[in-house]
Amino acid sequence: MKRLAEIFIGAIVNLALCQAASADSVFTRDGRIHHGQIFLGLNATVRVVAPGSTNVVTATNLLRVVFGSAAYNPGFPDATAKLYPGLRKTSAPAWQTTDKAIPTTGVMTRNGSFLPGSVSKVDDARIFFAKAKLSRLNASALFLKSLTLAEANRLHGKPAGVLLLNGDFVHGELRALDKGAVTINSIQFGLRIYEAGKEAIAVMLKPAGKAGPRHRFKLRDGSQIFTANYKIKDKNIILPHREISWTRLAEMTVGVQPNLLQAAASHWEALPAALRQTFLTDDRNKTTLARQYGEWSERLKTAGKIMATASGQLPLRAGAEKDAQAAQQKAKTQKESAQRDSAARAQAHVRAESTLANARSQLESQCHNTAQSWQALVTLTSTLQEPARRSLAWAQRQVLAVAEAQAINRRDLAGAEAAVARATAARLAAEAAARNTALIIASTKNKVATAQRALADADRNLQAKQRNLLNARTRLTNGLTGQLRPALNRLATADLSLAQIRAAQKPKAELARATARRVQAKNAFQSAQTAVVRLVQAVNMADKAEQEAEAKARAGRIIFLKLTEDLATHEAQATAWRGRSARIQAHVNQLIEQRQTPARQLATRLATESTRAISARGAAERASAAANAAVIAQELAWRRAIEAGLALDLSELKAQQTEAMAWRELTLARQELARAEDAEVESIKEFREKKMATDAVRAKLAKARGEASLAKAQLTRLKPAFDAIVRP
Secondary structure (H helix, E strand, O other): OHHHHHHHHHHHHOOOOOEEEOOOEEEEOOOOEEEOEEEEOOOOEEEEEEOOEEEEEEHHHEEEEEOOOOOOOOOOOHHHHHHOHHHOOOOOOOOOOOOEEEOOOEEEEOOOOEEEOOEEEEOOOEEEEOOEEEEHHHEEEEEOOOEEHHHHHHHOOOOOEEEEOOOOEEEOEEEEEEOOEEEEEEOOOEEEEEEEOOOEEEEEOOOOOOOEEEEEEEEOOOOEEEEOOOEEEOOEEEOOOOEEEHHHEEEEEEEEEOOHHHHHHHHHHHOOHHHHHHHHHHHHHHHHHHHHHHHHHHHHHHHHHHHHHHHHHHHHHHHHHHHHHHHHHHHHHHHHHHHHHHHHHHHHHHHHHHHHHHHHHHHHHHHHHHHHHHHHHHHHHHHHHHHHHHHHHHHHHHHHHHHHHHHHHHHHHHHHHHHHHHHHHHHHHHHHHHHHHHHHHHHHHHHHHHHHHHHHHHHHHHHHHHHHHHHHHHHHHHHHHHHHHHHHHHHHHHHHHHHHHHHHOOOHHHHHHHHHHHHHHHHHHHHHHHHHHHHHHHHHHHHHHHHHHHHHHHHHHHHHHHHHHHHHHHHHHHHHHHHHHHHHHHHHHHHHHHHHHHHHHHHHHHHHHHHHHHHHHHHHHHHHHHHHHHHHHHHHHHHHHHHHHHHHHHHHHHHHHHHHHHHHHHHHHHHHHHHHHHHHHHHHHHHHHHHHHHHHHHHHHHHHHHHHHHHHHHHHHHHHHHHHHHOO
């Protein structure tokens, strides 16, 4: 009690002058009620002046001050005042199920203050409501509709999340609120969007502070503001972050002040069991209704989406079904055409098989005649012609053996001579290469000497450019130290002297002389600066010339090294070519000795043996000619029989080709028929699939329409009761 008095007294003592305001009632802690005009005095008392009486209420006895004519809670429904029964010494009306613990939409701050107004938007930093804005850091909860006592009790003590109309509380962080859509990021459900006021009825950002000793100001617009300190100035209540006009003030209380949610939770616990059960039943009916309405709304939305999707798909599916039906009819027509073509090809094949059978019969008869003629020829050949042929064959083998030996020897001789020729050509080529390499070496030596002289000239030029660069840098250093620095020092001395003369306010003549000296020093400095700039340019030109000379010397050195390497390579090649020529000549001598000379000697012996073998073969050929004359006569007869058989065989072959062609055409026709049948089966299958898909879309659309009709009927039935519970 002493602490409460100190808080209230501290607030009153800050008044510089007595302030007066029109108020109806003052409630004291000893149970009295005073009516009249209120005056606040310097002695921390409240004086109530009424006709015929004056009552003084001390700070320690003050409980509640009501401004205006409202005895409970001006500006919003009376039920809110029932949350603070201890502030009244008269009995408050009983709590009804229709009463609202949170009277209207608004925002509760971190210190428990309630600011009424419709929340239009929330971003990462601010909350926009009732043409005002509030930092999210200062907000505790957003009320998107008025809350019953049961709903407020359900929200009390909750962490960050959203309270739904169906009674569920979803833990999560508010990401945004805009255009009536509340976006919550929940660990359990992820990003979810709820309709403000109809699905989401309150959003908890962070818990408010605990109740403690402080002042509570109720305004006529429904606001409820908590503060520990305030001042009064020009009939305004001065709070830390705002001012309140006396005309807006409805009530002021002092003491341990809970916020609306804390007061609702305390009042809920204090309700009689029977009344609390009545409230629970009413709340359960409302949440059940909200859940049913939400479920039917969701079913209506789902049905609408399905209907939209199916309506978009149905023309495409119907078109695909029609195309598939046309493709099926086309495949059927093609199959029937293929069936007719296959039947015609089968009849042609049967006729070709009959012709082939007749040709084979005639060919077999002629083959029997040919076999008899052949047997007579074989007999004549074996008794007369074969002995003569064997004699001729032996003589021929002798001739062939000698000829083969001659051919082998000629091949060996030709190979030996070719090898000698190739080796000789290789030796000549090696000698020519050695001579060419010697010419290249002489030319390369000349180039090396020229490159060496050019390199020496480039090195001398580089040294001269380096000396020029060194001289230019020396002149630049001398110019900087000998001209620019003294001129700069003289200019600084002249500036200092001029500044001292001006500071000492010496005569104008002395000031003019100092100014002239300063101008001379400046001109000398500028001349020295110009000379230094020319020296810098000379250094840059000398440096560029030195770099170019160095690049030329480097290029000459690279060319010299390259030519030196080429000279060494050519000399090595010349040595190699001379060694190769010597080795090839030794190889030529070896070929002549081991291959060419023996082959020529063998050719002379084989020429003699060939003459004897040819004479023996002539005698055998004459004996064989007599036997062949007899065999030829029989062979002519056999050939005539063969020619007749060949004619018949040709006829049989043509018949085979005709039959094969007919069979191939029949096979192709059957393959085409099989493909046409497969295409028809595939088209039937595709038509059935398209039809099933179209029927499925039609069924889905019909089912969605039925679901939508049912949902609309249920929503129409539930809407009056639902509107009653979502009404602000």
